[in-house]
Amino acid sequence: xxxxxxxxxxxxxxxxxxxxxxxxxxxxxxxxxxxxxxxxxxxxxxxxxxxxxxxxxxxxxxxxxxxxxxxxxxxxxxxxxxxxxxxxxxxxxxxxxxxxxxxxxxxxxxxxxxxxxxxxxxxxxxxxxxxxxxxxxxxxxxxxxxxxxxxxxxxxxxxxxxxxxxxxxxxxxxxxxxxxxxxxxxxxxxxxxxxxxxxxxxxxxxxxxxxxxxxxxxxxxxxxxxxxxxxxxxxxxxxxxxxxxxxxxxxxxxxxxxxxxxxxxxxxxxxxxxx
Numbered sequence: 001x002x003x004x005x006x007x008x009x010x011x012x013x014x015x016x017x018x019x020x021x022x023x024x025x026x027x028x029x030x031x032x033x034x035x036x037x038x039x040x041x042x043x044x045x046x047x048x049x050x051x052x053x054x055x056x057x058x059x060x061x062x063x064x065x066x067x068x069x070x071x072x073x074x075x076x077x078x079x080x081x082x083x084x085x086x087x088x089x090x091x092x093x094x095x096x097x098x099x100x101x102x103x104x105x106x107x108x109x110x111x112x113x114x115x116x117x118x119x120x121x122x123x124x125x126x127x128x129x130x131x132x133x134x135x136x137x138x139x140x141x142x143x144x145x146x147x148x149x150x151x152x153x154x155x156x157x158x159x160x161x162x163x164x165x166x167x168x169x170x171x172x173x174x175x176x177x178x179x180x181x182x183x184x185x186x187x188x189x190x191x192x193x194x195x196x197x198x199x200x201x202x203x204x205x206x207x208x209x210x211x212x213x214x215x216x217x218x219x220x221x222x223x224x225x226x227x228x229x230x231x232x233x234x235x236x237x238x239x240x241x242x243x244x245x246x247x248x249x250x251x252x253x254x255x256x257x258x259x260x261x262x263x264x265x266x267x268x269x270x271x272x273x274x275x
């Protein structure tokens with residue numbers, strides 16, 4: 001399997017993207033920002049379609065619109081965390097733009113609306129060239145390092161913003177910075193896993209980790225490990241079963257991990273109650 005260059009590229013990009021998704025996802029679940037993350041994945045979709053409509057590289061639209069909307073939502077929110085009303089308004093507005101750009105793309109000289117839309121929605125990790133995979137891995141690694149460096153102040157700012165402020169931690173800039181980092185992950189991950197399914201790779205391993213442990217360091221490590229494991233297993237399954245899309249296999253395994261973690265937690269609680 002690894003004798004093929006496209007498989008090696010997929011594993012290179014997928015490993016580091018999953019690492020970043022797992023680390024960021026743990027904080028996404030802790031901060032209650034799953035809805036915001038879902039909105040960003042749709043922003044990424046619209047950004048790619050918009051870029052294709054005007055004949056630009058889809059990555060330009062992915063990163064430009066996702067970063068802009070993340071900054072906008074964070075700026076409107078308290079302590080860098082947008083509320084549900086803000087997210088809902090952005091969500092509906094961006095979906096309306098998406099419908100418009102799909103219609104424009106279908107009639108534009110660029111053409112290829114079906115292929116562009118499918119790749120953006122569901123990803124094409126096996127279609128990444130070596131250079132694209134290396135860039136994705138580098139960006140994801142940078143994001144992972146940034147999250148690990150900021151994990152302590154970000155944790156305190158999430159759990160108790162007032163104490164964090166009293167200790168001199170810039171809570172609002174930190175919240176805005178986290179959403180921007182999340183936007184980078186979203187824009188890059190959309191190319192591999194797809195806008196519709198990326199939320200699963202961010203939320204499911206993290207949700208499983210929160211079910212299994214309350215210790216931050218262990219939870220972060222477990223979330224990252226589950227995300228990477230789901231990606232490795234999903235790529236192997238998709239290669240073995242050509243009719244199975246890699247993004248579907250990856251998210252299927254990540255969701256299975258969450259379900260098993262939930263079952264494990266409930267069994268533990270039942271045992272405690274029976275003792």
